[in-house]
Amino acid sequence: MGLQHGKVLEDRRYKYVFRTGPHAGTEVAGAMIHLLRVKPGFKSIAVINQDYAWGRDSWEIARNTLLALKPDVKIVAELFPKFGATDYSTEITRLQALKPDVILSTAWGGDLDTLVRQASQRGLMNTSLFVMPLLESSLERLGKATPDGVLAGMNGDVYFADPEFGGDPKVKRFNQKFAQKTGGQPIYPVGHIVQALQAVADGYAKAIKAGKGQWPTSEQLAEALRGMEFKSQSRPIKLREDGQSLQGLLFGVTKMTAQQNFPVIDQLIYIPAELTIAPVGQKSPQWVKTLSPGIVTSDRIKAVGAARVPVR
Numbered sequence: 001m002g003l004q005h006g007k008v009l010e011d012r013r014y015k016y017v018f019r020t021g022p023h024a025g026t027e028v029a030g031a032m033i034h035l036l037r038v039k040p041g042f043k044s045i046a047v048i049n050q051d052y053a054w055g056r057d058s059w060e061i062a063r064n065t066l067l068a069l070k071p072d073v074k075i076v077a078e079l080f081p082k083f084g085a086t087d088y089s090t091e092i093t094r095l096q097a098l099k100p101d102v103i104l105s106t107a108w109g110g111d112l113d114t115l116v117r118q119a120s121q122r123g124l125m126n127t128s129l130f131v132m133p134l135l136e137s138s139l140e141r142l143g144k145a146t147p148d149g150v151l152a153g154m155n156g157d158v159y160f161a162d163p164e165f166g167g168d169p170k171v172k173r174f175n176q177k178f179a180q181k182t183g184g185q186p187i188y189p190v191g192h193i194v195q196a197l198q199a200v201a202d203g204y205a206k207a208i209k210a211g212k213g214q215w216p217t218s219e220q221l222a223e224a225l226r227g228m229e230f231k232s233q234s235r236p237i238k239l240r241e242d243g244q245s246l247q248g249l250l251f252g253v254t255k256m257t258a259q260q261n262f263p264v265i266d267q268l269i270y271i272p273a274e275l276t277i278a279p280v281g282q283k284s285p286q287w288v289k290t291l292s293p294g295i296v297t298s299d300r301i302k303a304v305g306a307a308r309v310p311v312r
Contacts, residue, residue, distance in 0.1 A: 023277055027156075030249040031104070038253070039101070045074070045102040046102070079091045135152035146263050150254040152253070155188050157250045159268075162250065254266070268305060
């Protein structure tokens with residue numbers, strides 16, 4: 001999932017390696033674009049990220065993107081608590097004193113859950129606008145601990161409450177079966193698994209057809225996958241020549257509804273992958289420095305609308 005995985009395909013070329021989900025760097029660049037669309041006049045930002053490769057690398061992407069699109073922004077704090085931290089009181093106290101307009105965190109999993117609970121309890125989420133590109137995966141666990149108004153995203157565009165696909169019979173059936181089996185809604189890693197399986201199935205079908213019914217070799221399968229477009233539970237995904245997928249991103253704003261005991265991501269927008277991913281042969285930290293402020297208002301970024309909350 002992390003940007004380290006993104007570096008795998010940026011640092012060298014592989015014959016048999018394919019990523020069927022989005023490059024994690026795209027979600028960070030996309031989150032900065034979304035922030036500038038929602039709150040263009042903010043003046044200061046702080047980051048609180050996990051202290052390991054993903055936390056450091058994702059901040060490099062975010063910082064470089066932000067400075068390209070809003071060069072006058074003031075970065076007031078760069079905080080990196082240890083991975084697996086259980087107490088964020090020191091960081092929260094410092095951020096409350098600094099009072100940044102925006103606080104970014106690309107944390108995920110248990111670290112993100114702990115940060116949100118403690119920041120919410122201490123009132124920090126009421127005084128600064130939080131941007132959390134991976135919050136979708138924690139919302140159900142956090143329940144009402146997440147306030148309305150947090151800028152949230154997911155790694156990709158597979159979302160159970162997506163108004164464009166939540167009512168699709170195939171997607172609806174999958175979500176219902178998942179809920180029956182697990183008691184919860186599928187989060188973006190579930191979408192990643194499904195689309196990986198779909199890509200493999202479609203790749204084999206394409207290679208078998210090209211081979212007139214013969215079972216393909218590894219080379220033939222790799223050739224079929226490269227440049228292939230497939231569809232899983234959302235919008236079409238294309239595999240580039242370097243093995244990286246082009247999958248768009250959904251971002252929105254948290255909102256509590258009567259239908260769920262946890263917030264949905266509302267006011268959704270869709271950002272095409274091509275706007276946030278480095279071209280083949282280029283590296284994300286350097287490429288995002290070339291982004292133009294005009295990208296924020298690009299007509300290729302589409303409003304998806306209100307979350308489609310299923311009735312229980």
